[in-house]
């Protein structure tokens with residue numbers, strides 16, 4: 093489990109991360125989403141003990157990551173795929189990491205196979221494409237067979253086949269009971285990758301919940317109700333605080349759950365022939381809920 097509690101990071105006059113609290117659970121892929129500059133990388137660096145928080149705490153498995161010996165066996169991470177020595181071969185790079193973390197050498201062969209880099213193992217990393225470097229970074233993260241994995245924008249630079257491969261890999265790692273925490277600034281990348289979302293904007297928490305819960309927050313989410321007695325039903329729903337509008341012969345109701353609408357119609361003996369919840373698309377919900385932070389950044393007033 094990754095537990096972030098009241099985490100704040102200031103750089104001079106800039107507050108990159110502000111009083112952030114959330115938990116990332118094992119057995120799921122959790123997407124860490126926010127517009128550019130929202131504070132995702134800063135948060136990941138604090139989780140990994142690379143940046144000191146200005147205040148607040150962050151623990152991995154109940155302890156600050158820095159206190160853990162042989163880190164690669166505890167947490168595997170990929171922060172920047174370019175952050176590798178270009179003169180080394182993939183094999184040499186992974187072997188050095190394995191040696192430094194007392195990881196058996198056979199793991200190097202295993203992870204090279206896992207990420208599809210066996211044929212390129214003896215080539216210099218300097219000649220690798222971005223996609224190959226991403227695969228190498230993922231191999232490094234997997235090397236210590238850790239229970240917690242953290243990836244910063246791992247889908248950047250991957251072709252569609254690579255994206256599918258990474259998604260399948262993340263799902264498998266989560267199904268094995270690991271904690272998988274993956275950042276992205278694109279909802280479309282997370283929509284088919286993550287089970288849970290942590291969404292931030294301007295360094296502050298916007299949401300920490302399942303994809304379905306997140307999409308229900310969009311203002312376009314509503315309940316569609318069909319009845320032969322719509323004129324009688326409308327005032328009953330507005331009296332309960334709902335906003336209603338007519339759409340294709342149905343009522344589109346916001347502000348009440350389908351269950352509550354069912355109770356009201358039953359109590360008043362109103363016949364219902366259609367009752368369905370309609371969620372906003374995740375993309376809509378994301379754009380809406382992060383609009384303030386995106387505009388703020390576009391204005392350059394940070």
Ligand SMILES: Nc1ncnc2c1ncn2[C@@H]1O[C@H](COP(=O)(O)OP(=O)(O)OP(=O)(O)O)[C@@H](O)[C@H]1O
Nearest residue numbers: 103106108126127128129130131132133134135277
């Ligand atoms: N070392 C630093 N010194 C000063 N400001 C910094 C530093 N690192 C980050 N920031 C600022 O903190 C804010 C958050 O940056 P961060 O890189 O964490 O965001 P992000 O969500 O990862 O963005 P992106 O998707 O663009 O990578 C930005 O305003 C950034 O300019």
